[in-house]
Amino acid sequence: MQDTPPLQVESLTPEPGAARLVMTGELDYTTAQDASAEVAKTLAEGVDVLEFDLAGLNFIDSSGMAVVMNAYSDAEERGTAFRIVALTPYLRHLIEVVALDDVLDLPG
Amino acid sequence: MKGAAGSADLVPDLVAALLEGSGEGIVLCDADGVVTLANAAAARLVPGVEPCLPAPAPLDSVPSAPEGRTVIHGGRAIRIRAKAVSGGRLAWYLTDLSAARRTEFLLEAGRRLSASLNPHRCARAATELGAEFLSDMAIVLLPPTSRRRMEWVRAVSGRYGPEEGALPAAAAAEVPGLTDALAGLRHGVAGQQDPGGAPDWLLPEGFGPAGHLLVLPLPGNGVPAGAIALARRAGRPPFDDDDQMMARDLATRAGAAISAASLFREQSTINAILTGDLLPPELPEIEGMRVAGRLRASQQAGAIGGDFYDVYLPDAAPDSGIVERPPLVILGDVCGKGARAAVLAGQVRHSLRTLLLLESRPDRLLELLNRSLLASPSPNSFVTMILAALRTAPGDHVLVDLAVAGHPAPLVLRRDGTVEEVAVRGSILGALKKISLWPVTLDLAPGEVCLLYSDGITEAFGGPSGREMFGEERLREALATCAGMPVEALVERLEQLSTEWLGGGPGGGGQQDDRALLAVRAGTGRTETS
Structure with missing residues (x-):
């Protein structure tokens, strides 16, 4: 059995005014709500920049993609910059499939 | 003292x-x-x-x-x-x-009434408990249904197994206090009724006259869950204070159990109705081509997935104002699982049916759908889909006008067995105010196949290790082996390969997502060479 929760979200402050959420594990139907709550909490703190580090995700489904898309649109609405600072090749592929690669700020 | x-x-x-x-x-x-x-x-x-x-x-x-x-x-x-x-x-x-009897009764009631999620079985347990601990006969009457019938379950002490039946709801008025009890009200002193007023149908055959009668409501979750009547034969002691207290315990517990079971059944029915909205339609014959589809819903309980496909034939009698258009096939995937996903998929399919009365261009249809999804009050209204308008062309060719929104691009199986991914893409629906779409028109020669699929196919985890994704490459290789096959056999084979992939791993396919496949083959199967 698993001892660790399926998804862990760590909140870092890489520089003043910025928040970086480091997600590790599975971002899916069962964990999306927790992740969304963490995003909402971070945005409510009034940061200028919201960053996602998704390099530690070993699974993501459509509900997980929804967390990323909602973060993008919620941040845009508040005038908060949103960027993904790290991601897996698979996630990059998914973002290309849903054609969000020209909209989202992805690492080069 | x-x-x-x-x-x-x-x-x-x-x-x-x-x-x-x-x-x-x-x-x-x-x-x-x-x-x-x-x-x-x-x-x-x-x-x-x-x-x-x-x-x-x-x-x-x-x-x-x-x-x-x-x-x-x-x-x-x-x-x-x-x-x-x-x-x-x-x-x-x-x-x-008597107190020991009550303790034993409470233990038994808890055990038997919690054993089932079926309202009838709960009612049966309640009558058996009543007949065993409290009376010579116990009958539970369930609330009248829409057809103005009420179902009943009756148990008699010393007889094996309860009997069941149904009566016109109006018959409730014949039993003193029953109409009130079915409305959730206790009538008379502690529910005691004149046993002489009991109609013949209330008592079992050969029971003899009732000497004492208790009629109590079964309190449910907001709405009454029915009523219970307990009878003792003439000559037996009346229901004393302890008996009445136990009868109320029984009614309370049975009411809670029946109401929980009814809710559960309702939920299952709702799930079945919603899943029905996701079920693929019978695929119609379309002149000049063959269409076949497969949808395997996730086997996980309570996780109705969001894959769907549909075929929209042109309006049979286009009126003024209704656009003329070729047949359209769609395949899509809504975000999430469960009832919400099913509702969203239903909304998308119905919205599209309406939009098709006024608009025929696939890319324009996707833009309109995106707007309607953005305006949707429910969260996570994200949808990926492919629209494919199918036009017949000279020489048994089929021209496929494709527009893709956030969905894996279709694959094409050419006559020589090569497989291509169609260069078509576009943004997922429901996320962005302005979506980008790059629609294309595909030319299928007779015998060539365009395959639409959902990510459940390529993302099926399984294989020898049980942890490997089926992936696009394997799907292409599998499709390449299907050259010349009738389109029904082709989707069946691909589905089977994907199922085998899932079944190979130690997980046994437990984690699987929905899997949808829809294939269009140009020509009717006689004229083309293969």
Whole structure:
């Protein structure tokens, strides 16, 4: 059995005014709500920049993609910059499939 | 208040308090048979017992023996054990067997009523408990259905298995207090009714006349869950206070169980209806081509997935204002699982059906759908989909106008067995105010196939290790082996390969997502070469 929760979200402050959420594990139907709550909490703190580090995700489904898309649109609405600072090749592929690669700020 | 207080000079306060707190009745008398001590439980069970008075009946008649004797006193079954103590004194210990019966009843009721999530089985358990512990006959009447019928379940003491049936709802008025009970109200003193007023249908055949009748509501979750009637034959003792209390316990517990089971059944029905909205349609014949589809829903309980496909034939009699258009096939995937996903998929399919009355271009249709999804009040209204308008062209060719929104691009199987991914892409729907779409038109020669699929196919985890994704490369290779196959056989083969992939791993396909496939093959299968 698993001892660790399926998804862990760590909140870092890489520089003043910025928040970086480091997600590790599975971002899916069962964990999306927790992740969304963490995003909402971070945005409510009034940061200028919201960053996602998704390099530690070993699974993501459509509900997980929804967390990323909602973060993008919620941040845009508040005038908060949103960027993904790290991601897996698979996630990059998914973002290309849903054609969000020209909209989202992805690492080069 | 009598009891241990009268013996305060005999025993220290602490011992008096201990005796007073005992649930078992304790009476002590001296060698002359005069009571010197009686605790509260004893005074309750045998109201005549008082210090300084001779021990009353039934205590005086109980011989000193370890097994004691069970007597009926004041409507209660009491086990009385007499024991000689020092100095010629005698002690009596009194156990209320009616209370033991209630404890046993409560345990049984809890066990049996919680054993099922089927309202009928809960009703059966309630009647059996009633007939076993409380009465000669118990009948549960479930709330009237939309067809103005009420179902009943009846159990009789000593007969095996309850009987069941249905009656016109109007028959409830024939039983005194039943109409009120079905409305959730208790009628009369503690639900007691005139047994002479019971109609023939209430009692089983050969039961004889009822002497006592209790009719109680089964309180449900907001709405009444039905009613229960308990009857004892003429000549049997009436329902006393304890019986009435137990009957109310039974009604409360049965009501909660039936109402929970009904909710569960309703939920299952709703799930089935919603899943029905996701079910693929029968694929119609389209002139000049063959279409086949497969949809395998996720096997996970409560996780209705969001894959769907559909075919929209042109309006049979286009009117003024209704656009003329070729047949359209779609395949899509809505975000999330469960009832919400099913509702969203249903909305998308119905919205599209309406939009198609006024618009025929696939890319324009996707833009309109995106706007409607953005305006949707429900969160996570994200949808990926492919629209493919199918036009026949000379030489048995089919021209496919493709628009893709956030969905894996279709694959094409050419006549020579090569497989291409169609260069078409576009943004997922429901996320962005302005979506980008790059639609294309695909030319299928006779025998060539365009395959639409959902990510459940390529993302199926399995294989030899059980942890590997099926992936696009394997799907392409599999498709390449299908050259020349009828389109029905082609989707069947691909589905089978994907199922085998899932089944290969140690997970046995437990984690699987929905998997959808839809294939269009140009030509009718006779004219093309392969």
